[in-house]
Amino acid sequence: MKDVQFNPDDVSSYECFDCGTVVRATTAACCPDCGADMRNRRTPIE
Structure with missing residues (x-):
């Protein structure tokens, strides 16, 4: 298994709690x- 490279400049979806x-x-x-x-x-979320 290979970890995904994290790029802080990538656009992600954020959801309000x-x-x-x-x-x-x-x-x-x-x-x-x-x-x-x-x-x-x-x-x-765990």
Whole structure:
């Protein structure tokens, strides 16, 4: 198995933990709609 190369300049989908808003960006610190934290959808939640 080979790890995927991480490139911080790639555009990813980010999802809001509170309202579920999805945005595509290189980084997303907080939701543009409600201001809550966002998560990178490419990173699994365990």
